Amino acid sequence: MNTLAASSPERSEQDVLTALQATVSASRLSLFLQCRLKFYFRYVLKLKKPKTASLHLGNAVHAVLKAWNKARWVQQPLSLKVVHETYQTAWADNTEGSVAWEPGEEEADKTTGWRLLDTYLRESHLPAAIKPDAVEVPVEADLQQHGLPRLIGILDLVQQRQIIDYKTSATTPNADKVSHTTEIQTCSYAILYRHNTGAQEAGMQLHHLVKLKNPKVVITTLPPMSPGQETRLFRQMEAYLEGLQRRDFIPSPGMHCSSCEFFNECRLWS
Numbered sequence: 566m567n568t569l570a571a572s573s574p575e576r577s578e579q580d581v582l583t584a585l586q587a588t589v590s591a592s593r594l595s596l597f598l599q600c601r602l603k604f605y606f607r608y609v610l611k612l613k614k615p616k617t618a619s620l621h622l623g624n625a626v627h628a629v630l631k632a633w634n635k636a637r638w639v640q641q642p643l644s645l646k647v648v649h650e651t652y653q654t655a656w657a658d659n660t661e662g663s664v665a666w667e668p669g670e671e672e673a674d675k676t677t678g679w680r681l682l683d684t685y686l687r688e689s690h691l692p693a694a695i696k697p698d699a700v701e702v703p704v705e706a707d708l709q710q711h712g713l714p715r716l717i718g719i720l721d722l723v724q725q726r727q728i729i730d731y732k733t734s735a736t737t738p739n740a741d742k743v744s745h746t747t748e749i750q751t752c753s754y755a756i757l758y759r760h761n762t763g764a765q766e767a768g769m770q771l772h773h774l775v776k777l778k779n780p781k782v783v784i785t786t787l788p789p790m791s792p793g794q795e796t797r798l799f800r801q802m803e804a805y806l807e808g809l810q811r812r813d814f815i816p817s818p819g820m821h822c823s824s825c826e827f828f829n830e831c832r833l834w835s
């Protein structure tokens with residue numbers, strides 16, 4: 566136990582830990598494996614931090630793609646004008662907190678987000694005429710038979726049995742690296758898909774909308790989850806469970822610390 570943990574009410578912290586042991590998502594699992602102390606700050610202590618500009622842009626783009634795909638699902642595609650209005654509304658939404666913008670930064674980021682969407686939709690990566698199998702569907706998988714927590718998640722889009730996930734990114738992704746760095750997420754989605762459909766996914770696609778001066782879209786196509794990848798994910802989930810049971814929340818300093826919102830709190834840990 567670290568000293569910051571000792572300052573929290575023990576009972577409520579135990580309740581939080583019990584809930585975290587019962588249910589896990591890909592993002593929680595990934596964060597726990599990246600840095601257990603950061604996980605502790607975010608999910609156990611629930612320390613609030615200002616929303617970042619990058620998160621705000623990503624959320625607004627994601628909200629528009631969700632609306633666009635839902636319209637395709639009901640076979641009533643949105644015009645570019647309606648897409649733009651949806652983006653304006655999404656950008657103005659501060660329900661998850663507001664960003665401390667630098668002068669001129671908000672307009673620049675807002676333009677960047679719109680140019681990403683415009684590029685993606687104009688390039689017709691997903692033709693409006695093809696109806697999705699599912700859009701933004703919350704799903705879960707009971708993994709009790711494996712001695713593991715219930716897995717939960719939301720699938721951005723499933724189309725022709727392909728699981729599609731959207732990402733905004735500042736740099737062009739490398740296909741080999743991104744298949745490795747997103748493995749926890751893609752394999753979690755594959756398990757969720759299989760549990761909820763009884764079928765194997767045809768594969769997965771990562772649609773990166775890249776925030777360059779000239780925005781571009783990079784689509785990485787991945788094969789279905791292999792048995793070896795499923796085993797790796799289950800072993801990672803076991804490590805998550807064991808770590809929570811031991812209350813193992815040590816820091817893991819590394820390159821990822823440069824973007825950690827809990828840097829100051831981390832320096833106080835002992």
Ligand code: SF4
Pocket residue numbers: 600601602603816817818819821822825826827828831832
């Ligand atoms: S600064 Fe680094 S080591 Fe500390 S909590 Fe954040 S990610 Fe973990």
